[in-house]
Amino acid sequence: MYILGLLWLIPMAWVVWTAFRPKDAALGFHWSLEWTLDNFITVWQEAPFGQYYLTTLILTGGVLCVQLLSLTLAAYAFARVRFAGRDLVFILFLVQIMVPPDVLIFSNYHVLKELGLLDTKLGVMLPYFASSFGIFLLRQAFKQLPYELEEAARVEGCSRLGLLWRIYVPLSRPVYLSFAVVSFSYHWNNFLWPLVVTNSVENRPLTVGLALFAKSTESGGQWTEVCAATLLVVAPIFIGFLIFQRQFISSFMHSGIKG
Amino acid sequence: MNTVWSERLKRNSLGWGLLLPSLLILGLFTYYPIFKTTWLSLFRMDLSTPVPVFNGLGNYAALLEDPVFLKVFINNIWFGLGTVPTSMALAFVMALFADKAIRGKGFIRVAYFYPNMIPMIAVANIWLFLYTPKFGLLAHVASWFSEQEVSLLGQPGTVMGALIVMIIWKEAGYFMLFYLAALQQIPKDLYESASVDGVGMWKVLWRITIPLTMPTSLFVAIVAITNAFKLVDHLWIMTKGGPDNASSLLLYYIYETAFSYNDQGMGAAMTVVLVILLLIVSSLQFFGWDRKIHYE
Numbered sequence: 001m002y003i004l005g006l007l008w009l010i011p012m013a014w015v016v017w018t019a020f021r022p023k024d025a026a027l028g029f030h031w032s033l034e035w036t037l038d039n040f041i042t043v044w045q046e047a048p049f050g051q052y053y054l055t056t057l058i059l060t061g062g063v064l065c066v067q068l069l070s071l072t073l074a075a076y077a078f079a080r081v082r083f084a085g086r087d088l089v090f091i092l093f094l095v096q097i098m099v100p101p102d103v104l105i106f107s108n109y110h111v112l113k114e115l116g117l118l119d120t121k122l123g124v125m126l127p128y129f130a131s132s133f134g135i136f137l138l139r140q141a142f143k144q145l146p147y148e149l150e151e152a153a154r155v156e157g158c159s160r161l162g163l164l165w166r167i168y169v170p171l172s173r174p175v176y177l178s179f180a181v182v183s184f185s186y187h188w189n190n191f192l193w194p195l196v197v198t199n200s201v202e203n204r205p206l207t208v209g210l211a212l213f214a215k216s217t218e219s220g221g222q223w224t225e226v227c228a229a230t231l232l233v234v235a236p237i238f239i240g241f242l243i244f245q246r247q248f249i250s251s252f253m254h255s256g257i258k259g
Numbered sequence: 260m261n262t263v264w265s266e267r268l269k270r271n272s273l274g275w276g277l278l279l280p281s282l283l284i285l286g287l288f289t290y291y292p293i294f295k296t297t298w299l300s301l302f303r304m305d306l307s308t309p310v311p312v313f314n315g316l317g318n319y320a321a322l323l324e325d326p327v328f329l330k331v332f333i334n335n336i337w338f339g340l341g342t343v344p345t346s347m348a349l350a351f352v353m354a355l356f357a358d359k360a361i362r363g364k365g366f367i368r369v370a371y372f373y374p375n376m377i378p379m380i381a382v383a384n385i386w387l388f389l390y391t392p393k394f395g396l397l398a399h400v401a402s403w404f405s406e407q408e409v410s411l412l413g414q415p416g417t418v419m420g421a422l423i424v425m426i427i428w429k430e431a432g433y434f435m436l437f438y439l440a441a442l443q444q445i446p447k448d449l450y451e452s453a454s455v456d457g458v459g460m461w462k463v464l465w466r467i468t469i470p471l472t473m474p475t476s477l478f479v480a481i482v483a484i485t486n487a488f489k490l491v492d493h494l495w496i497m498t499k500g501g502p503d504n505a506s507s508l509l510l511y512y513i514y515e516t517a518f519s520y521n522d523q524g525m526g527a528a529m530t531v532v533l534v535i536l537l538l539i540v541s542s543l544q545f546f547g548w549d550r551k552i553h554y555e
Binding site for chain 1: 270271273274275277278280281282283284285287288289290291292293295296299353356357360363365366367368369370371372373374375376377378379380381384385386387388389391396428432433436437439440485488489491492495496510513514517518523526527530533534537538540541542
């Protein structure tokens with residue numbers, strides 16, 4: 001099993017190794033221990049990766065903030081408000097899990113065009129502002145909280161939104177954290193939709209930037225730079241993952257069981 | 260009587276009010292697009308027809324005769340057959356390891372899971388580099404054995420296999436997590452009583468572990484199958500669907516038809532096919548099937 005683990009590490013190790021190698025040493029067949037940071041410097045100068053970083057942060061952060069708000073409200077409605085048509089809408093919400101926005105790229109592109117939001121950051125984020133997956137996850141957590149808490153708080157004169165904010169949200173912190181981890185890594189890695197929607201440098205996330213960079217170095221000779229660029233894109237989330245691997249892994253586990 | 264009604268009204272407006280933000284977004288980017296695509300799929304709309312012409316089911320009929328579509332569809336089925344069972348089986352074995360490992364548990368999990376944290380685009384770059392002739396790792400390895408140059412991605416016969424291996428590398432660790440969770444939920448006393456009775460390891464695996472992780476297998480299977488229709492980012496970097504469409508998949512072909520060839524009617528028709536496919540696959544989970552396995 002350790003061998004399988006090592007086997008799994010090889011691709012990444014190879015890329016890390018290449019990224020730090022001088023160009024001719026990496027592509028030749030002789031072994032040596034030379035290393036250099038030139039590749040990273042070249043990459044940073046040739047493509048606006050700083051800008052890409054900023055955009056990606058804005059996009060992932062923006063999506064997450066709005067999601068947290070929208071899904072808190074909806075999850076509470078599904079968990080604790082008995083309103084007419086609840087079961088029907090619930091099924092309607094399932095549809096988004098089965099058919100995620102990515103599959104509808106072509107039609108969503110047209111919706112965005114009609115809204116006049118092509119090539120904007122808002123346009124990249126908008127389809128993901130609601131997440132059925134998150135709603136179901138959170139609804140489950142809300143349902144597990146004892147109803148007596150809510151009743152007690154209401155006797156004390158707390159409003160419904162007040163108790164949502166003071167009781168439900170703080171008590172469901174772990175679930176919020178799980179969702180945040182999953183959502184953040186999903187949007188950090190998202191590619192096709194931003195590729196379709198964006199045209200200008202300042203709206204492009206890292207993934208699209210990386211793809212364009214890799215395409216621009218068509219000749220095989222620039223492999224060290226492509227490796228360096230790949231590492232630049234992978235690094236933040238990867239380092240985060242290594243430091244908080246326990247939380248990351250349990251977040252993904254958690255979100256699966258309840259799904 | 261009046262207070263009952265006002266109470267009910269209050270409850271209903273609260274419920275719908277809370278849902279409103281999510282409903283608005285879902286409406287705009289899920290329901291409306293689905294209806295609109297279905298409607299558009301009935302029209303001829305491409306570069307040579309400036310004004311859309313109603314075409315009935317013509318686009319669908321044309322799809323059945325489009326050799327590229329058929330090829331891509333069959334590719335997608337092969338892609339699914341290649342990735343789903345293998346990555347599931349591997350994930351199960353990985354989970355058994357990662358659950359039992361006494362030393363280096365953390366290392367094992369990280370090693371198996373990390374590909375999932377990497378963007379598909381970066382994965383594509385990494386593997387393109389591994390596969391690339393002359394400079395790649397595989398080329399290095401192959402050069403020890405033979406003089407001939409291997410170009411796995413450049414040949415229609417091998418390109419799909421090469422991509423399948425890559426996807427298994429990326430996905431198996433993710434599915435492992437679900438199995439890990441499932442393994443931890445199996446009551447320990449089952450295993451204890453089995454070992455007291457002197458039941459062998461294989462039998463325990465066959466009689467306890469596998470049946471009790473069945474619901475998870477189903478869940479993972481659904482996720483894996485739907486993924487097989489959604490994973491396309493890598494094609495953009497690695498092969499552009501080539502050579503000779505040998506590696507193209509449904510969603511990528513939709514992307515090309517809609518955005519490169521600007522054939523909107525056909526793009527819409529294919530989207531409808533894909534949506535129906537996904538709906539069928541995932542409703543298997545939600546209706547019926549799931550319950551049967553749970554309580555067998």
